[in-house]
Amino acid sequence: MKLSVTQENLSQALSAVSRVATNRSALPVLANVLLKTKKNRLLLVATNLEIAISQTVGAKVEQDGAITVPARLMHDYISSLPAGNISLEAEGSRLHIESGDYSSAVNGVSAEEFPSLPTIQEGQSFKLKALDFKKALQQTIFTASSEETRPILTGAFLHTFKNSLYLVATDSYRLAEKRLGQQKGDFSLVIPASALNDMLRIIGDGAGELSISYDEAQVRFNYDQTELITRQIDGEFPKYRQLIPKESDVSFSVDKEEFINITKVAALFARESAGSVNLETIEKEKAVSITAVASQVGENVSRASAKTKGSGKVSLNSRYLLEALNVIEGNNIKFRFGGKVSPCVLTSEEDSDYLHIIMPLKS
Amino acid sequence: MKLSVTQENLSQALSAVSRVATNRSALPVLANVLLKTKKNRLLLVATNLEIAISQTVGAKVEQDGAITVPARLMHDYISSLPAGNISLEAEGSRLHIESGDYSSAVNGVSAEEFPSLPTIQEGQSFKLKALDFKKALQQTIFTASSEETRPILTGAFLHTFKNSLYLVATDSYRLAEKRLGQQKGDFSLVIPASALNDMLRIIGDGAGELSISYDEAQVRFNYDQTELITRQIDGEFPKYRQLIPKESDVSFSVDKEEFINITKVAALFARESAGSVNLETIEKEKAVSITAVASQVGENVSRASAKTKGSGKVSLNSRYLLEALNVIEGNNIKFRFGGKVSPCVLTSEEDSDYLHIIMPLKS
Numbered sequence: 001m002k003l004s005v006t007q008e009n010l011s012q013a014l015s016a017v018s019r020v021a022t023n024r025s026a027l028p029v030l031a032n033v034l035l036k037t038k039k040n041r042l043l044l045v046a047t048n049l050e051i052a053i054s055q056t057v058g059a060k061v062e063q064d065g066a067i068t069v070p071a072r073l074m075h076d077y078i079s080s081l082p083a084g085n086i087s088l089e090a091e092g093s094r095l096h097i098e099s100g101d102y103s104s105a106v107n108g109v110s111a112e113e114f115p116s117l118p119t120i121q122e123g124q125s126f127k128l129k130a131l132d133f134k135k136a137l138q139q140t141i142f143t144a145s146s147e148e149t150r151p152i153l154t155g156a157f158l159h160t161f162k163n164s165l166y167l168v169a170t171d172s173y174r175l176a177e178k179r180l181g182q183q184k185g186d187f188s189l190v191i192p193a194s195a196l197n198d199m200l201r202i203i204g205d206g207a208g209e210l211s212i213s214y215d216e217a218q219v220r221f222n223y224d225q226t227e228l229i230t231r232q233i234d235g236e237f238p239k240y241r242q243l244i245p246k247e248s249d250v251s252f253s254v255d256k257e258e259f260i261n262i263t264k265v266a267a268l269f270a271r272e273s274a275g276s277v278n279l280e281t282i283e284k285e286k287a288v289s290i291t292a293v294a295s296q297v298g299e300n301v302s303r304a305s306a307k308t309k310g311s312g313k314v315s316l317n318s319r320y321l322l323e324a325l326n327v328i329e330g331n332n333i334k335f336r337f338g339g340k341v342s343p344c345v346l347t348s349e350e351d352s353d354y355l356h357i358i359m360p361l362k363s
Numbered sequence: 364m365k366l367s368v369t370q371e372n373l374s375q376a377l378s379a380v381s382r383v384a385t386n387r388s389a390l391p392v393l394a395n396v397l398l399k400t401k402k403n404r405l406l407l408v409a410t411n412l413e414i415a416i417s418q419t420v421g422a423k424v425e426q427d428g429a430i431t432v433p434a435r436l437m438h439d440y441i442s443s444l445p446a447g448n449i450s451l452e453a454e455g456s457r458l459h460i461e462s463g464d465y466s467s468a469v470n471g472v473s474a475e476e477f478p479s480l481p482t483i484q485e486g487q488s489f490k491l492k493a494l495d496f497k498k499a500l501q502q503t504i505f506t507a508s509s510e511e512t513r514p515i516l517t518g519a520f521l522h523t524f525k526n527s528l529y530l531v532a533t534d535s536y537r538l539a540e541k542r543l544g545q546q547k548g549d550f551s552l553v554i555p556a557s558a559l560n561d562m563l564r565i566i567g568d569g570a571g572e573l574s575i576s577y578d579e580a581q582v583r584f585n586y587d588q589t590e591l592i593t594r595q596i597d598g599e600f601p602k603y604r605q606l607i608p609k610e611s612d613v614s615f616s617v618d619k620e621e622f623i624n625i626t627k628v629a630a631l632f633a634r635e636s637a638g639s640v641n642l643e644t645i646e647k648e649k650a651v652s653i654t655a656v657a658s659q660v661g662e663n664v665s666r667a668s669a670k671t672k673g674s675g676k677v678s679l680n681s682r683y684l685l686e687a688l689n690v691i692e693g694n695n696i697k698f699r700f701g702g703k704v705s706p707c708v709l710t711s712e713e714d715s716d717y718l719h720i721i722m723p724l725k726s
Contacts, residue, residue: 073631073660080628094661102628104663265443265465268436297436298457300467 001065021071032068066111123215144193145171179353195230250312251336262302364428384434395431429474486578507556508534542716558593611699613675625665630681
């Protein structure tokens with residue numbers, strides 16, 4: 001293998017693919033990135049066996065070939081080099097890298113040891129605006145579970161319902177749902193949240209369209225020159241729609257920034273109770289108040305004026321509340337609940353395709 | 364105790380003093396900040412018994428008194444409140460805090476349990492420009508040792524020599540010295556680097572003058588409304604001047620940014636050898652090269668053009684080199700060394716009062 005590429009292109013491609021490489025695997029070659037000539041381009045691939053990310057960059061190929069080199073070192077090294085041409089030449093399992101005043105030979109591993117990549121059987125595909133999908137990811141996937149005890153909850157549920165596309169995640173304590181516009185077809189994909197976090201990084205500040213393809217077992221994302229293939233998570237996503245209360249006994253509307261401020265203050269007093277706070281509507285004062293639950297450091301009450309409907313009190317986790325408020329768009333939040341067991345529902349008129357649910361704490 | 368203060372003043376004072384409070388002491392009250400009326404002002408004090416920081420703020424005092432409250436909670440709470448007046452009222456060991464829609468009662472500890480503060484015997488004092496002192500701190504104190512095995516090296520050495528004031532720190536592997544202009548008197552103070560880090564934070568982006576007073580055992584810094592008193596470290600600071608070589612066999616001048624770049628790149632290849640790199644002057648090519656020592660990940664050579672004098676090679680820690688280059692001012696670095704045992708000396712014509720020494724590694 002012998003070729004030259006620009007530092008800018010190679011560095012960008014390594015940023016896109018190399019994060020998925022892992023040195024926590026029993027298979028050492030998974031810490032490496034595969035470099036392989038492909039016609040007049042250079043293909044870069046990294047995989048952790050669950051997710052594979054690949055990208056091609058334009059190259060001036062003098063001699064075809066392939067090699068794998070440590071992904072982290074390669075990424076850090078190439079991104080440290082000055083802009084301009086870089087020549088790459090494989091010699092056995094070593095890769096020589098030359099760029100102006102910088103010269104190096106990186107010890108690699110034969111490309112034959114790199115696992116073969118998953119492919120999509122001819123399946124269905126559809127397109128989305130990249131920035132819409134990015135926004136949906138930012139509003140939902142942080143609510144996916146990080147615990148492997150219920151694998152299905154470590155994924156996000158991309159599915160159609162009544163001719164609309166929805167992205168949903170939940171860890172069973174909270175749930176976020178975003179409607180992504182109209183969508184033909186009928187499908188239900190549960191995609192690892194880690195793969196979707198990689199997609200967030202890949203989309204970055206980019207515009208344009210994203211293409212999503214799927215078969216029985218895999219999902220493929222194509223964006224710009226980058227391709228990500230991930231396995232789907234087996235099993236059935238919880239039937240969450242039946243958990244969303246259509247109506248609630250108590251509701252209030254409040255300015256988002258004020259709601260964030262009073263929640264932050266209450267959270268300070270709730271540190272030793274894992275962030276539990278009590279939220280209460282005070283109808284006669286047209287206000288909502290928030291207090292830390294059973295705080296040993298002291299007592300605290302903070303209020304914000306609110307349009308209230310009904311009087312009630314609910315205990316919930318202040319971190320969950322703050323994380324929801326941080327992603328919901330618009331200046332005015334509608335919060336509704338109904339006693340100690342009915343879920344709390346957060347919505348915003350200015351972000352009408354988004355819904356966030358937090359389960360109350362038993363206090 | 365009953366008084367009112369502005370949120371802005373109280374928040375700023377808590378930022379200045381509360382970092383020194385500690386909950387890692389056997390004395391729980393040291394996690395608290397002392398609030399005490401003092402004529403028409405409010406005094407705030409925190410201490411870890413080695414360092415005490417205090418500040419007064421303007422207040423409208425209705426009733427004199429004192430109380431201590433948890434420093435971290437108080438700081439976080441007050442800084443979260445909106446601007447405006449805050450009323451504070453002690454009731455037994457509880458402090459009631461009222462501000463608009465926010466109301467709280469913090470559980471505190473009686474002021475009588477707070478340790479009495481160190482005072483300076485009538486001693487000497489002098490003044491410095493705050494920003495000059497801040498710059499000197501930034502350029503030197505990171506080289507102080509963090510290991511308690513040789514306590515004297517955990518301090519910085521503020522002393523006079525030939526009518527000039529110098530600030531010096533060393534961990535025995537590297538040393539930084541800054542001359543702070545002319546200074547009358549004859550003194551040698553070894554000040555805990557942790558106290559000087561607090562001073563860095565206290566000075567912030569401020570201008571104006573700083574006053575330093577000292578007696579046999581303590582040093583006091585007064586800046587704006589803030590006062591920091593610290594014990595001196597007992598013992599004699601190493602006689603470092605005799606270690607600085609007056610001349611070196613080999614030297615080169617190099618552009619600082621290029622030197623930083625080639626060092627960063629070499630450091631990537633030096634990860635498994637704790638950052639050891641070889642620096643070499645190549646006189647006939649008018650260049651300096653840098654390579655990782657005995658790297659298993661591969662080989663690397665990076666070069667920068669340089670004005671060289673003599674040929675030679677030296678091994679040193681790339682992290683130490685990068686940290687020195689990051690604080691030295693000016694665009695052009697002069698680096699001199701002399702074989703494997705003589706210290707490496709870094710200077711800059713544009714920063715002529717600063718000197719940085721790195722001991723070579725035995726390779």
